[in-house]
Amino acid sequence: xxxxxxxxxxxxxxSTAGLxxxxxxxxxxxTLPTWDPERTLQSPLVLVLIYLSLAQMxxxxxxxxxxxxxxxxxxxxxxVYALLTLAEDRGIDPYLSVGLAGLVAAVLSVPVALFAFRxxxxxxxxxxxxxxxxxxxxxxxxxxxxxxxxxxxxxxxLGGYSxxxxxxxxxxxxxxxxxxxxxxxxxVLRSRLGLxxxxxxxxxxxxxxxxxxVTRTRLVxxxxxxxxxxxxxxxxxxxxxxxxxxxxxxxxxxxxxxxFIAVIGGVGSSVGPILGVLVYWFIDEQLAEADTWRFxxxxxxxxxxxxxxxxxxxxxxxxxxxxxxxxVRRRLxxxxxxxxxxx
Amino acid sequence: xxxxxxxxxxxLLGGLFALFATGLSLAFGVMRFVNLAHGDLAILAAYxxxxxxxxxxxxxFVSLLVVVPVMAVAGYLAQRFVFDxxxxxxxxxxxxxxxxxxxxxxxxxxxxxxADSRGLDAGAIETRSIRLTDxxxxxxxxxxxxxxxxxxxxxxxxxxxxxxxxxxxxxxSDDPDTAQLMGIDDRSVHARVMAIAFAxxxxxxxxxxxxxxxxxxxxxxxxxxxxxxxxxGGLGSLWGTLVGGIVLGxxxxxxxxxxxxxxxxxxxxxxxxxxxxxxxxxxxGLFGRKGRA
Amino acid sequence: MxxxxxxVDGLSAGYGAFQALFGVDLTVAEGETVAVIGxxxxxxxxxxxTLAGLVPATGGSVHFAGRDLLGIPAHRxxxxxxxxxxxxRRLFPSLTVEENLRVGGHGGRPGPWDVGRVLGVLxxxxxxxxxxxxxxxxxxxxxxxxxxxxMSNPRLMLLDEASLGLAPVVVRGLYEALPDIIGSGTTxxxxxxxxxxxxxxADRVVCLLEGRVSLAGTPRxxxxxxxxxxxxxxVRA
Numbered sequence: 001x002x003x004x005x006x007x008x009x010x011x012x013x014x015s016t017a018g019l020x021x022x023x024x025x026x027x028x029x030x031t032l033p034t035w036d037p038e039r040t041l042q043s044p045l046v047l048v049l050i051y052l053s054l055a056q057m058x059x060x061x062x063x064x065x066x067x068x069x070x071x072x073x074x075x076x077x078x079x080v081y082a083l084l085t086l087a088e089d090r091g092i093d094p095y096l097s098v099g100l101a102g103l104v105a106a107v108l109s110v111p112v113a114l115f116a117f118r119x120x121x122x123x124x125x126x127x128x129x130x131x132x133x134x135x136x137x138x139x140x141x142x143x144x145x146x147x148x149x150x151x152x153x154x155x156x157x158l159g160g161y162s163x164x165x166x167x168x169x170x171x172x173x174x175x176x177x178x179x180x181x182x183x184x185x186x187x188v189l190r191s192r193l194g195l196x197x198x199x200x201x202x203x204x205x206x207x208x209x210x211x212x213x214v215t216r217t218r219l220v221x222x223x224x225x226x227x228x229x230x231x232x233x234x235x236x237x238x239x240x241x242x243x244x245x246x247x248x249x250x251x252x253x254x255x256x257x258x259x260f261i262a263v264i265g266g267v268g269s270s271v272g273p274i275l276g277v278l279v280y281w282f283i284d285e286q287l288a289e290a291d292t293w294r295f296x297x298x299x300x301x302x303x304x305x306x307x308x309x310x311x312x313x314x315x316x317x318x319x320x321x322x323x324x325x326x327x328v329r330r331r332l333x334x335x336x337x338x339x340x341x342x343x
Numbered sequence: 344x345x346x347x348x349x350x351x352x353x354x355l356l357g358g359l360f361a362l363f364a365t366g367l368s369l370a371f372g373v374m375r376f377v378n379l380a381h382g383d384l385a386i387l388a389a390y391x392x393x394x395x396x397x398x399x400x401x402x403x404f405v406s407l408l409v410v411v412p413v414m415a416v417a418g419y420l421a422q423r424f425v426f427d428x429x430x431x432x433x434x435x436x437x438x439x440x441x442x443x444x445x446x447x448x449x450x451x452x453x454x455x456x457x458a459d460s461r462g463l464d465a466g467a468i469e470t471r472s473i474r475l476t477d478x479x480x481x482x483x484x485x486x487x488x489x490x491x492x493x494x495x496x497x498x499x500x501x502x503x504x505x506x507x508x509x510x511x512x513x514x515x516s517d518d519p520d521t522a523q524l525m526g527i528d529d530r531s532v533h534a535r536v537m538a539i540a541f542a543x544x545x546x547x548x549x550x551x552x553x554x555x556x557x558x559x560x561x562x563x564x565x566x567x568x569x570x571x572x573x574x575x576g577g578l579g580s581l582w583g584t585l586v587g588g589i590v591l592g593x594x595x596x597x598x599x600x601x602x603x604x605x606x607x608x609x610x611x612x613x614x615x616x617x618x619x620x621x622x623x624x625x626x627x628g629l630f631g632r633k634g635r636a
Numbered sequence: 637m638x639x640x641x642x643x644v645d646g647l648s649a650g651y652g653a654f655q656a657l658f659g660v661d662l663t664v665a666e667g668e669t670v671a672v673i674g675x676x677x678x679x680x681x682x683x684x685x686t687l688a689g690l691v692p693a694t695g696g697s698v699h700f701a702g703r704d705l706l707g708i709p710a711h712r713x714x715x716x717x718x719x720x721x722x723x724x725r726r727l728f729p730s731l732t733v734e735e736n737l738r739v740g741g742h743g744g745r746p747g748p749w750d751v752g753r754v755l756g757v758l759x760x761x762x763x764x765x766x767x768x769x770x771x772x773x774x775x776x777x778x779x780x781x782x783x784x785x786x787m788s789n790p791r792l793m794l795l796d797e798a799s800l801g802l803a804p805v806v807v808r809g810l811y812e813a814l815p816d817i818i819g820s821g822t823t824x825x826x827x828x829x830x831x832x833x834x835x836x837x838a839d840r841v842v843c844l845l846e847g848r849v850s851l852a853g854t855p856r857x858x859x860x861x862x863x864x865x866x867x868x869x870x871v872r873a
Contacts, residue, residue, distance in 0.1 A: 068438050070379070115619055118626045121434035122377025123578075125442075126570045127622070130615060133567060137612045251563065256446050263439055292450040299450070303443030306436045307428050507742065513730045514739050520690055521726040526714040526743010526788065 011327040018325035026179050033168050042171050046239050048281050049174040053232045054254065055262040055273035056181035057225040063268035064188060064197040065221040068121075070255055071128025074112070074135045075105040075226045077249035079233020081145050084243065087157035089144075094157045095169055098234040105230020106223050108135075113222050117215070129251065136249035147245025153237060170238040177232050184228070185270040186326045188221075197221065252295065260302040266312025271325045275313045348479045349600040350593055355481065357592025358489025359554065361585045362547035363569035364576075365495060366540030368584040371573070373516045373536045376430060376437060380445035382566030384541060385548030387448055388414055389557055392549045393461050403463040403553050411545045418541025422534040430533070445562060452559035463552040488550050492585065495543055500581050512536060571618040577631025586629055591617065639702060641666040641823055642687075642792060646696035649686040656682040658847045659696065664792065664825055669818060671838035672827045675867055678844040680827040681723050684794045688720040689713050701791065714743045717791035723800065723827075725781040729770030733761065736769050736784050744788025748820060754783040757816045760809070775806035782810070786817065793817065795826040799833060811837055831863065845869050 032042060054072070061067040082101035087094035112131055119127040139147035158166060188194040196217050208214055233254075237243055247253065257280070265276025280298065287293050309316055317323070363385065370376045378384075388410050395406040429436035465484065472482040503509035512532055514522040519529040551557060551565070568591065576587025591614050598613025608616075621628060644662040648655060656679045664670045674680050685691040687698065689710025698705040700718060708716055719740075727736050737751050755762050758779045764772060769780065778798055785793055799807040807830065814837055818824055828834040834841060835855040843851035843866040851858065851866030 062435060068435055070438075070442065115622050118622055121375075122371075122379065122438050122441075123570070123574070125379065125434075125438050126377065126566065129563070130567050130571065130618060134612065134615045134619070137609065137615070141608065141612070252446065252449075256442070259439070259442065267435070292454050295450040296447050296454075299443040299446040303440045303447070306439035306443070307425070310436060507738075510731065510735055510739050511742060514728045514742075517728040517730050518726055521722060521728070522739075523690065523710040524688055524714060524720050524722065525739050525784075526711055527739075528709075528711040 012324050015324040015327040019327065022182075022326070026175070029175055030172065032171070039167060042167065044281070044284075046171050046174045048277055049171075049178040050232055050236055050239070051258060051261055051280060052273055052277045053174070053177040053181040054229060054258040055265070055276055056178075056185050056270075057228050057232075058255075058258050059262045059267055059269075059273050060185055060188065060221060061225050062262070063272075064185075064194065065218050066197075067218060067222060068125050069116075069128040070125045070251065070259075071112075071116070071130075071132035072225075072229050072258065073249050073251050073254040074128070074132035075109065075229040076233035076236060076254040077132075077136060077139065077245065078105045078108055079230035079235075080237045080243050080248040081139055081147070081245075082230065083234040083237050084151055084153065085145070087153060088151075091156070093160075094153060094238065095173065098173060098231050098238075101234035102227040102229075102231030105233070106227035109223050109226030110219075112226075113219055117218070132249060132251065136245050139245045139249070145245075147248075150242055150244050152243070153241040158241070166238075170235060173235050173238065177228065177235060181228055182270060182274065184224070185273075189270055190327070193217065193220070256295065257298065260298040262312075263302040264298065264305055264312055266314030268311065269314045272312050272314040275317075279313070345478055346597070346600060349596045351475075351479050351481060352485070353593030353596030354589050355485035355489050355592070356596060357572075357589030358485065358492040359547065359550060359588075360568050360572050360592050361492040361496065361588030362488065362543065362550065363565050364572035364584045364588050365492070365499070365547075365581070366542075366544040367566075367569045368573045368576075368578075368581060369499065369536060369543070370540045372579050372581075373512050374430060374533050376426065376533075376537075377434075377441070378426075378537075378540070379438060379441040379566065380448060380562075381441075381540075381544060381569060382564065383445040383448040383452075383562030384414070385544045385551060385565045386557060386559065386562045387452065388545035388548030389463065389552035390452055390456055390461070390559075391545075392463055392552055393456075396463065403465045403549055406463075407546065407549055410549060411542050414545035415538040415542040419534045419538040421541075422537035423530065426537065427530055427533055445566075449559050449562055456559065458558055458560075460556040460558050461552070462556040463549065465553045469553060484553065488554070491546065491550070492588070495546070496581050496585050499539070503581070508535075568614070571614060574628055575618060575621050577628025580628075580630040583628055583630035590629070640664060641701060642825070643699040644687075644696070645698070647683075647686065647693060647698060648695035649682060649691050649693045651692070655694065656691075656847050657686065660844070660847070660849055662842055662849070662852075664823060666791070666823055667818070667821075668839040669814075669824045669826070669837055671834035671841045672825065672844060673829070673831055673834050673841060673863075673867065674844035674850075676829075677846075679847040680844055681796055682847075683844065684720055684723075684796045684825070684827055687718065687794060711743065714788045714790070715745060717745060717789075718794065719744070719785040719788045719790035719792070720794045721781045721785045721796060721798065723796040725777045727769040727772070727777050727780055727784070729768065731769055732765065733767050733769050733772070733780050734765040736780055737761075737765075737787050740784030740787030741789075744790070747789025749786045749789045751787070754786055757786075757813050758783050774802050775810070778802060778806075778810055779813075782813070782817075786822070790822055792823045792825060795824060797827055797829060799828060799830045807833060831867075843867055 036042060058072060061069055079101040082104040083094060083097050086092045086097040086100055116124060116127050116131060136147070139145045161169070188197070261276035261280050262273050264279050265274065266272025283294060283297060305312055367378065367381050370378055391410045391413065392403055392406040395401070395409045396403055425440060426437070429440050468483050472480040474480045503512060511522070511527045514525060515527055515529045515532040522529055572587040572591050573584055574587070575590055576583030576585070594617040595610035595614040598608055599610035601613065602609050640663040642664040644660055647657055647660045649657040660683060672680050672683065682691055686693055687705070689708065693706050700716060703716065705713065728739065731739060734751065737754060760776060760779050761783055764776055764780065769777065772780065782795070798810055811833060814824065826834065826837070838855060840852070840854050841858060842849055843863065845866060846869070851862060
């Protein structure tokens with residue numbers, strides 16, 4: 001058998017189509033301000049995109065690294081307060097600070113991992129929640145951060161921008177984060193890191209035996225997700241410029257809903273969170289103001305799906321019609337090779 | 344000497360914390376199952392007591408006769424028909440189902456009872472106390488809570504170590520497959536354990552409701568406190584749960600004193616930091632068996 | 637002629653894609669000792685675990701004392717009179733030796749076996765009673781595992797790889813208790829890798845190869861060469 005007779009292909013006709021559709025959608029959304037000048041779509045879309053970004057990151061952690069965290073609100077809050085400090089207190093341009101806010105979250109995530117990684121499974125989940133609480137309380141206690149009071153982005157940081165410019169830039173940032181988060185998940189799925197992660201998820205010992213550095217792999221994903229979640233937190237503040245620690249670090253708004261979205265859509269796939277966020281949008285539109293019913297419905301559906309359809313809507317879709325939306329699988333493709341007769 | 348008083352109040356508070364933690368510890372010990380709705384179930388029980396006392400015109404202690412059995416049955420059914428399906432090598436389904444359940448309970452309570460704070464009125468016992476010294480007074484109700492916690496934990500420990508059923512629970516915890524070979528139905532064991540866990544958390548919830556006012560969003564506080572008590576005391580040990588609860592209670596009470604005196608940290612934060620310290624320096628807890636996590 | 641105590645008919649078993657048994661036929665008469673031999677992975681343990689209810693059967697039937705066994709859930713089989721001594725012993729480490737014995741009787745039938753009688757047959761257990769079961773040696777834990785199964789007063793005891801990991805002298809000591817067990821009316825089905833030991837105690841021997849029966853006979857009538865062939869499969873030239 002000569003070398004090069006086989007290759008590994010990642011694309012299928014449908015995945016190429018899927019990529020094209022995704023690309024087209026991104027372009028369409030990016031140009032939204034031009035074809036939706038009244039901005040009727042833009043405001044609800046920002047929140048949807050924010051949730052997509054958060055959901056993809058949670059998906060990355062839980063679905064790929066086996067890190068089921070209920071503490072991601074910690075990084076959202078850190079992103080919020082980092083932006084407040086950088087933009088209001090230090091006078092750095094708020095939009096440039098988004099990345100810096102993410103960095104702050106990423107740096108914090110390392111000592112957090114030091115504690116949290118000592119726990120496993122359900123106890124890891126609660127542990128991350130406890131640490132998030134600690135951060136929230138510290139922010140409230142802190143005189144400089146003053147989490148107990150309402151603080152806002154004011155003219156000091158936002159003054160240089162018109163109302164429309166602020167809305168548009170925030171929107172583009174949210175879009176960038178959502179598309180980027182999805183791209184990250186697709187890339188991880190395609191990469192050796194992704195293979196390693198899935199091996200870890202299936203069998204930690206087995207993965208170690210194959211040479212996968214489990215702890216380092218997990219840490220890399222953890223820090224990456226924290227960075228992205230922190231940056232998203234900063235964009236959340238840009239979207240609704242007032243913040244209090246209790247809302248910035250709210251487990252219900254920034255973790256529970258995110259988890260429900262990811263689970264309903266399908267954890268462990270790159271498409272799942274997109275489906276989940278569409279479900280969220282639909283339900284949100286139907287329910288208007290009723291906050292509690294959003295949680296009750298989405299929570300019940302997510303809990304039910306965790307038992308009967310563990311791969312979410314995406315999994316159900318795959319069972320019905322196996323279709324690839326992104327080029328992530330690996331297939332062995334044989335080129336034309338002259339067959340040798342057995343001796 | 345208000346430090347001494349703080350310590351005493353902390354020990355008494357620890358009794359309530361130990362009650363919070365008992366169900367969590369039992370469920371994890373026997374089934375490796377972490378119920379993230381644990382705290383919300385305590386609040387649910389408190390609200391059930393509110394409705395029961397109002398409807399039947401009885402005091403909260405009598406309402407226990409209704410609330411505890413109802414919750415126990417609910418726990419049995421929940422384990423049998425829902426939770427058991429999530430037990431397995433993947434922790435995700437159990438986390439999702441119980442977390443989702445907790446969120447749903449919180450919001451249903453909010454819908455039904457509104458966000459107003461409620462309380463359970465147990466009458467004079469809430470305010471009477473024994474004065475030990477000039478600085479130290481021991482409230483009757485906190486003392487009762489501590490005594491109940493000790494009684495419940497001792498009873499559970501005795502059941503586990505001295506009874507046929509307890510032996511079955513321990514065997515199931517070690518090796519559910521081989522336990523079946525002994526004629527033990529592991530699903531029945533799970534359901535009965537969860538019934539007991541729900542019963543203890545119901546007791547804890549009603550006592551919380553007597554001690555202080557509460558709202559629908561109070562659940563996570565109970566969960567986190569219970570969890571911290573279990574970790575501090577050590578996974579897999581019921582005694583550890585009692586000690587862990589008391590240590591946490593003392594930490595919070597002392598922390599509150601520090602806050603009052605020096606405006607530094609709050610009691611709750613102090614407790615969290617103690618938990619993190621245990622996690623960093625002695626992850627198996629005070630009485631934990633290594634390798635049980 | 638009385639019906640056999642255990643009648644296995646075309647039994648297939650396994651998990652999903654991992655089928656381990658393919659149409660196994662086997663009978664055990666009351667009072668006889670049957671040995672199932674075979675190489676690693678031949679399906680011997682799977683056979684016993686399927687009989688005990690821990691592995692799902694995918695085809696065929698099993699009748700025990702005339703009743704359909706496969707319809708009975710695992711935790712009720714010991715009440716029906718089948719007790720498995722699992723491969724690797726699987727004692728409960730949180731329980732003491734005595735508690736392990738007592739839990740053996742948890743779901744069993746009424747009968748002559750109790751702690752005292754078990755100690756009579758396996759005296760090595762006596763000094764171990766208060767010890768936590770996790771700290772025993774291989775031979776000690778095997779004795780306790782057998783004792784635990786006896787506590788349920790089984791009609792049929794399934795003994796899986798009793799000699800695994802044990803020194804020959806220890807194994808012989810364990811097998812010396814077998815006549816007492818059989819003498820009290822318990823039928824025994826043993827799975828063994830040690831062919832000599834199996835042939836020494838068995839009335840009949842069955843060999844499994846890749847999930848199928850490759851040989852059945854009595855120790856006296858079966859030639860050693862045939863056993864080797866049945867054990868390892870046809871050797872390719």
